[in-house]
Amino acid sequence: MSDVLxxxxxxxxxxxxxxxxxxxxRLFRGPSVPDRVVxxxxxxxxxxxxxxxxxxxxxxxxxxxxxxxxxxxxxxxTVAFARYLERRT
Amino acid sequence: xxxxxxxxxxxxxxxxFGFLAALGIVRLPDFYSRMQASTKAQTxxxxxxxxxxxxxxxxxxxxxxxLVVLFFVFFTAxxxxxxxxxxxxxxxxxxxxxxxxxxxxGKYDYERRTLAGFAPPEEESxxxxx
Numbered sequence: 001m002s003d004v005l006x007x008x009x010x011x012x013x014x015x016x017x018x019x020x021x022x023x024x025x026r027l028f029r030g031p032s033v034p035d036r037v038v039x040x041x042x043x044x045x046x047x048x049x050x051x052x053x054x055x056x057x058x059x060x061x062x063x064x065x066x067x068x069x070x071x072x073x074x075x076x077x078t079v080a081f082a083r084y085l086e087r088r089t
Numbered sequence: 090x091x092x093x094x095x096x097x098x099x100x101x102x103x104x105x106f107g108f109l110a111a112l113g114i115v116r117l118p119d120f121y122s123r124m125q126a127s128t129k130a131q132t133x134x135x136x137x138x139x140x141x142x143x144x145x146x147x148x149x150x151x152x153x154x155x156l157v158v159l160f161f162v163f164f165t166a167x168x169x170x171x172x173x174x175x176x177x178x179x180x181x182x183x184x185x186x187x188x189x190x191x192x193x194x195g196k197y198d199y200e201r202r203t204l205a206g207f208a209p210p211e212e213e214s215x216x217x218x219x
Contacts, residue, residue: 001093002093004090004093005093005096005097007097008097008100008101009097009100011104012100012101012103012138015101015104015105015107015108016104016107016108018111019107019111019112020111021111022112022114022115023111023114026114026115026123032120032180032182033180034120034180034182035123038170041173042110042111042114042127045131045134045135045162045166046107046110046111046134048158048162049103049104049135049138052135052138052139052142052155053100053104055151056096056100056142056145061146061148061154064151064154064158067158068154068157068158068161071162071165072161072165075165075169078169078172078173079168079169079172081176082169082172082173082175082176083172083176085173085176086172086175086176086179
Protein backbone atom coordinates (compact mmCIF):
# COMPACT_ATOMS: atom_id res chain seq x y z
CA MET A 1 0.00 0.00 0.00
CA SER A 2 1.49 3.31 -1.04
CA ASP A 3 1.78 6.33 1.22
CA VAL A 4 -0.92 8.22 -0.66
CA LEU A 5 -3.41 5.43 -0.18
CA UNK A 6 -2.47 5.05 3.47
CA UNK A 7 -3.08 8.74 4.08
CA UNK A 8 -6.41 8.68 2.24
CA UNK A 9 -7.60 5.60 4.13
CA UNK A 10 -6.73 7.27 7.41
CA UNK A 11 -8.62 10.41 6.43
CA UNK A 12 -11.65 8.41 5.29
CA UNK A 13 -11.77 6.42 8.53
CA UNK A 14 -11.55 9.64 10.53
CA UNK A 15 -14.45 11.19 8.64
CA UNK A 16 -16.58 8.07 9.02
CA UNK A 17 -15.92 7.87 12.75
CA UNK A 18 -16.65 11.58 13.18
CA UNK A 19 -19.91 11.12 11.31
CA UNK A 20 -20.87 8.22 13.57
CA UNK A 21 -20.24 10.39 16.64
CA UNK A 22 -22.47 13.14 15.18
CA UNK A 23 -25.28 10.65 14.50
CA UNK A 24 -24.94 9.44 18.09
CA UNK A 25 -25.54 13.01 19.25
CA ARG A 26 -28.81 13.06 17.32
CA LEU A 27 -29.64 9.57 18.55
CA PHE A 28 -29.46 10.69 22.17
CA ARG A 29 -30.91 14.18 21.73
CA GLY A 30 -33.56 13.62 19.02
CA PRO A 31 -36.83 15.19 20.08
CA SER A 32 -39.00 12.58 18.37
CA VAL A 33 -38.76 8.85 17.76
CA PRO A 34 -38.47 9.12 13.93
CA ASP A 35 -35.42 11.35 14.41
CA ARG A 36 -33.74 8.59 16.35
CA VAL A 37 -34.68 5.98 13.75
CA VAL A 38 -33.16 8.06 10.93
CA UNK A 39 -30.01 8.62 12.99
CA UNK A 40 -29.69 4.87 13.59
CA UNK A 41 -30.14 4.20 9.86
CA UNK A 42 -27.44 6.70 8.95
CA UNK A 43 -25.13 5.27 11.60
CA UNK A 44 -25.38 1.79 10.10
CA UNK A 45 -24.82 3.19 6.59
CA UNK A 46 -21.66 4.90 7.85
CA UNK A 47 -20.61 1.60 9.41
CA UNK A 48 -20.99 -0.08 6.01
CA UNK A 49 -18.70 2.55 4.52
CA UNK A 50 -16.24 2.12 7.35
CA UNK A 51 -16.11 -1.65 6.80
CA UNK A 52 -15.41 -1.05 3.09
CA UNK A 53 -12.58 1.31 4.00
CA UNK A 54 -11.24 -1.26 6.44
CA UNK A 55 -11.19 -3.83 3.61
CA UNK A 56 -8.91 -1.50 1.65
CA UNK A 57 -6.77 -0.98 4.77
CA UNK A 58 -6.18 -4.65 5.52
CA UNK A 59 -6.28 -5.90 1.93
CA UNK A 60 -8.65 -8.70 2.93
CA UNK A 61 -12.01 -8.83 1.23
CA UNK A 62 -13.76 -11.18 3.70
CA UNK A 63 -15.02 -8.23 5.76
CA UNK A 64 -17.18 -7.16 2.85
CA UNK A 65 -19.68 -9.92 3.72
CA UNK A 66 -20.39 -8.08 6.96
CA UNK A 67 -21.13 -4.94 4.98
CA UNK A 68 -23.68 -6.81 2.84
CA UNK A 69 -25.43 -8.23 5.89
CA UNK A 70 -25.41 -4.90 7.71
CA UNK A 71 -26.95 -3.10 4.73
CA UNK A 72 -29.82 -5.61 4.77
CA UNK A 73 -30.34 -5.58 8.53
CA UNK A 74 -30.44 -1.79 8.78
CA UNK A 75 -33.18 -1.64 6.14
CA UNK A 76 -35.20 -4.26 8.03
CA UNK A 77 -34.78 -2.27 11.23
CA THR A 78 -35.98 0.96 9.63
CA VAL A 79 -39.03 -0.73 8.10
CA ALA A 80 -39.90 -2.45 11.37
CA PHE A 81 -39.70 0.83 13.29
CA ALA A 82 -41.78 2.62 10.66
CA ARG A 83 -44.53 -0.03 10.77
CA TYR A 84 -44.52 -0.01 14.55
CA LEU A 85 -44.77 3.78 14.77
CA GLU A 86 -47.54 3.86 12.23
CA ARG A 87 -49.66 1.18 13.89
CA ARG A 88 -49.25 2.62 17.36
CA THR A 89 -51.36 5.69 16.72
CA UNK B 90 0.38 5.44 -8.37
CA UNK B 91 -2.38 7.07 -10.36
CA UNK B 92 -4.64 4.18 -9.42
CA UNK B 93 -3.88 4.68 -5.74
CA UNK B 94 -4.61 8.36 -6.12
CA UNK B 95 -8.00 7.67 -7.69
CA UNK B 96 -8.88 5.08 -5.03
CA UNK B 97 -7.89 7.47 -2.27
CA UNK B 98 -9.87 10.29 -3.81
CA UNK B 99 -12.98 8.08 -4.03
CA UNK B 100 -12.62 6.96 -0.42
CA UNK B 101 -12.05 10.46 0.94
CA UNK B 102 -14.87 12.01 -1.09
CA UNK B 103 -17.25 9.25 -0.02
CA UNK B 104 -16.36 9.65 3.63
CA UNK B 105 -16.74 13.42 3.35
CA PHE B 106 -20.25 12.92 2.02
CA GLY B 107 -20.98 10.56 4.89
CA PHE B 108 -19.69 13.16 7.33
CA LEU B 109 -21.84 15.85 5.68
CA ALA B 110 -24.90 13.61 6.05
CA ALA B 111 -24.14 13.27 9.75
CA LEU B 112 -23.59 17.03 10.02
CA GLY B 113 -26.93 17.63 8.33
CA ILE B 114 -28.65 15.27 10.70
CA VAL B 115 -27.33 17.25 13.66
CA ARG B 116 -27.71 20.78 12.32
CA LEU B 117 -30.90 20.86 10.25
CA PRO B 118 -33.99 22.25 11.95
CA ASP B 119 -36.75 19.66 11.57
CA PHE B 120 -37.24 15.96 10.99
CA TYR B 121 -38.11 16.06 7.30
CA SER B 122 -35.04 18.02 6.21
CA ARG B 123 -32.86 15.80 8.37
CA MET B 124 -34.28 12.71 6.69
CA GLN B 125 -33.69 14.19 3.24
CA ALA B 126 -30.06 15.08 4.03
CA SER B 127 -29.30 11.68 5.48
CA THR B 128 -30.84 9.60 2.68
CA LYS B 129 -29.30 11.35 -0.31
CA ALA B 130 -25.82 11.93 1.06
CA GLN B 131 -25.61 8.39 2.44
CA THR B 132 -26.35 6.89 -0.99
CA UNK B 133 -23.70 9.06 -2.66
CA UNK B 134 -21.15 8.22 0.04
CA UNK B 135 -21.64 4.49 -0.39
CA UNK B 136 -21.43 4.75 -4.19
CA UNK B 137 -18.04 6.45 -3.99
CA UNK B 138 -16.61 4.17 -1.31
CA UNK B 139 -17.73 1.01 -3.08
CA UNK B 140 -16.28 2.30 -6.35
CA UNK B 141 -12.93 2.82 -4.63
CA UNK B 142 -13.14 -0.70 -3.22
CA UNK B 143 -13.80 -2.20 -6.66
CA UNK B 144 -10.82 -0.34 -8.11
CA UNK B 145 -8.56 -1.44 -5.28
CA UNK B 146 -9.21 -5.17 -5.49
CA UNK B 147 -10.11 -5.64 -9.18
CA UNK B 148 -11.51 -9.07 -8.44
CA UNK B 149 -14.78 -10.49 -9.58
CA UNK B 150 -16.08 -11.58 -6.17
CA UNK B 151 -15.32 -8.25 -4.51
CA UNK B 152 -16.91 -6.33 -7.36
CA UNK B 153 -20.02 -8.50 -7.17
CA UNK B 154 -20.39 -8.02 -3.44
CA UNK B 155 -19.86 -4.27 -3.76
CA LEU B 156 -22.56 -4.17 -6.42
CA VAL B 157 -24.86 -6.12 -4.13
CA VAL B 158 -24.35 -3.54 -1.39
CA LEU B 159 -25.01 -0.73 -3.87
CA PHE B 160 -28.13 -2.51 -5.12
CA PHE B 161 -29.48 -2.82 -1.58
CA VAL B 162 -28.74 0.81 -0.79
CA PHE B 163 -30.26 2.07 -4.02
CA PHE B 164 -33.49 0.18 -3.45
CA THR B 165 -33.82 0.31 0.31
CA ALA B 166 -32.81 3.89 1.17
CA UNK B 167 -35.75 5.56 -0.66
CA UNK B 168 -38.22 2.92 0.57
CA UNK B 169 -37.08 3.27 4.16
CA UNK B 170 -37.12 7.06 3.97
CA UNK B 171 -40.62 7.00 2.49
CA UNK B 172 -41.96 4.70 5.19
CA UNK B 173 -40.40 6.55 8.10
CA UNK B 174 -41.47 9.92 6.66
CA UNK B 175 -45.05 8.73 6.29
CA UNK B 176 -45.05 7.37 9.84
CA UNK B 177 -43.63 10.70 11.08
CA UNK B 178 -46.33 12.67 9.28
CA UNK B 179 -49.01 10.42 10.72
CA UNK B 180 -47.51 10.98 14.18
CA UNK B 181 -47.89 14.73 13.51
CA UNK B 182 -44.16 15.43 13.87
CA UNK B 183 -43.96 19.24 13.83
CA UNK B 184 -42.58 20.98 10.77
CA UNK B 185 -39.98 23.72 10.99
CA UNK B 186 -41.58 27.03 11.99
CA UNK B 187 -40.16 28.65 8.84
CA UNK B 188 -42.02 26.22 6.58
CA UNK B 189 -43.86 28.08 3.84
CA UNK B 190 -46.10 25.39 2.47
CA UNK B 191 -47.32 21.99 3.56
CA UNK B 192 -48.94 20.32 0.57
CA UNK B 193 -50.39 17.51 2.64
CA UNK B 194 -52.08 19.76 5.19
CA GLY B 195 -55.66 18.69 5.79
CA LYS B 196 -55.46 15.98 3.17
CA TYR B 197 -54.69 13.10 5.48
CA ASP B 198 -57.30 11.00 7.15
CA TYR B 199 -55.47 10.20 10.37
CA GLU B 200 -58.05 7.68 11.52
CA ARG B 201 -57.83 5.44 8.49
CA ARG B 202 -54.19 6.31 7.72
CA THR B 203 -55.01 7.07 4.09
CA LEU B 204 -55.39 10.20 2.04
CA ALA B 205 -58.79 11.74 2.63
CA GLY B 206 -61.08 11.10 -0.32
CA PHE B 207 -59.41 7.82 -1.10
CA ALA B 208 -61.88 5.08 -0.32
CA PRO B 209 -60.22 1.92 0.91
CA PRO B 210 -61.80 -1.36 -0.15
CA GLU B 211 -64.80 -2.29 1.94
CA GLU B 212 -64.09 -4.48 4.92
CA GLU B 213 -65.14 -7.99 4.11
CA SER B 214 -67.92 -9.15 6.39
CA UNK B 215 -67.57 -12.54 7.96
CA UNK B 216 -67.51 -15.22 5.30
CA UNK B 217 -70.57 -17.45 5.42
CA UNK B 218 -70.01 -20.54 7.43
CA UNK B 219 -70.51 -23.53 5.26
